[in-house]
Amino acid sequence: MSIEYLGLSEINGPLAVLEGVRDASFEEIVEFTVNGGEKKLGRIVAIYDDKAIIQVFEGTDNMSLVNTHTRLTGRPMEIALSPDILGRTFNGIGKPIDGLGNISSNIMRNINGLPLNPVTREYPRNFIQTGISAIDGLTTLIRGQKLPIFSGNGLPHDKLAAQIVRQASLGSGSDEKFAIVFAAMGVKYDVAEFFRRTFEESGAGDHVVMFLNLANDPVVERLITPKVALTAAEYLAFECGMHILVILTDITAFAEAMREVSSSKGEIPSRKGYPGYLYSELATLYERAGIVKGVDGSVTQIPILTMPNDDITHPIPDLTGYITEGQVVLERSLHGKGIYPPINVLPSLSRLMKDGIGEGYTRKDHQDVANQLFACYAKVGDARALASVIGEDELSALDKKYLEFGTAFEHHFVGQGDTENRSITDTLELGWKLLRMLPREELDRINTKILDEWYDKIEE
Numbered sequence: 001m002s003i004e005y006l007g008l009s010e011i012n013g014p015l016a017v018l019e020g021v022r023d024a025s026f027e028e029i030v031e032f033t034v035n036g037g038e039k040k041l042g043r044i045v046a047i048y049d050d051k052a053i054i055q056v057f058e059g060t061d062n063m064s065l066v067n068t069h070t071r072l073t074g075r076p077m078e079i080a081l082s083p084d085i086l087g088r089t090f091n092g093i094g095k096p097i098d099g100l101g102n103i104s105s106n107i108m109r110n111i112n113g114l115p116l117n118p119v120t121r122e123y124p125r126n127f128i129q130t131g132i133s134a135i136d137g138l139t140t141l142i143r144g145q146k147l148p149i150f151s152g153n154g155l156p157h158d159k160l161a162a163q164i165v166r167q168a169s170l171g172s173g174s175d176e177k178f179a180i181v182f183a184a185m186g187v188k189y190d191v192a193e194f195f196r197r198t199f200e201e202s203g204a205g206d207h208v209v210m211f212l213n214l215a216n217d218p219v220v221e222r223l224i225t226p227k228v229a230l231t232a233a234e235y236l237a238f239e240c241g242m243h244i245l246v247i248l249t250d251i252t253a254f255a256e257a258m259r260e261v262s263s264s265k266g267e268i269p270s271r272k273g274y275p276g277y278l279y280s281e282l283a284t285l286y287e288r289a290g291i292v293k294g295v296d297g298s299v300t301q302i303p304i305l306t307m308p309n310d311d312i313t314h315p316i317p318d319l320t321g322y323i324t325e326g327q328v329v330l331e332r333s334l335h336g337k338g339i340y341p342p343i344n345v346l347p348s349l350s351r352l353m354k355d356g357i358g359e360g361y362t363r364k365d366h367q368d369v370a371n372q373l374f375a376c377y378a379k380v381g382d383a384r385a386l387a388s389v390i391g392e393d394e395l396s397a398l399d400k401k402y403l404e405f406g407t408a409f410e411h412h413f414v415g416q417g418d419t420e421n422r423s424i425t426d427t428l429e430l431g432w433k434l435l436r437m438l439p440r441e442e443l444d445r446i447n448t449k450i451l452d453e454w455y456d457k458i459e460e
Contacts, residue, residue, distance in 0.1 A: 013264040033069040059218035078108040092213030092221035122291040131167035131421035134343040142356035144291040146301040177242040183211040183229035186253030222257035237297030249304035326350040368446040380406030
């Protein structure tokens, strides 16, 4: 029998404090009835003796110390799941907002997930094709990987995320089931409509599950949204045998919501005012990506975060870099040149790339082409620095060729249309064409046999 408590002892921002509580547990879901009618949900985030601190998902508006009835449910937060969630749109706590009714299912899953035994993890293999050359060719996304995108305010990460959703696939030869779980946290209404409209018009909506937490939604919802999305992804992957790509935008909004709630709780802040457990909270999200032995599906993550002041040493990108297997970095100077997507390939990397490309996965020359493009583009920076000192006319013929290569690389390899979907073959062929702008003796990062086979083939 559940006990109902009348009144609250304190309200502080998104938090409510209830005293005299018995048999409460951490992460337990609480139901509020305000003024005898309005219903709200919350979860217990701290317990001190007989005092419980409760996060209120819908915010504490209209709640007072005397008009609220509180009931402990005795269970953690769960969401109903079935294959019917594909093509549906939900709010930040998993309630449908597309007008198609609730999900009818007996399957309920705890949004906090279950610990994954490290021994049962399988090493990520095979690549996921995004159709974007700078990612597929140079920072390849591997199934089961977590590969964040580091962006900044005003950069087109929303457009890039929508393009990845439209174009992502397991490759042209795969017949395996693939779907996308998309979660947006703290986005403005027009951005949410952009995502919704783009997915519907492109036909991608049928294999996308959307979770939208808007900027005017309660801040506490933002802490739940990625967990709800990942729970749906784990169900589709590990119980329905699908390969799931999870896109989370914007992790910075999640971290700032955590900072706000932590401040309301009176906790001692750490770097930049964020709570000391920011690292463990981010790890709790990111480590839910992976592949389980004996199960057909996989969960792959692309978290997107905006770096405050474009500072890659800020706690959010800094800690994210420790946990994840690489990063894709968007560059403001490239965006200023009109290049889309403005991916700076030099600080970008994919630590698992080498294990999911090459013969049997993409093409046997993939790694060599990627290594050579990186090396040549690094020399472009040296040539540009020299030109800024002595002038472009005084450069050697080789340095001038590197300048030409750099411009062509940025505009034709990194740069592409937001509706242009390139296959991995298209990307590699383009890479070879750019490398042929340089003298053959400069291509010292490519195996001689591969250079003989492919350099001449393109030349013909």
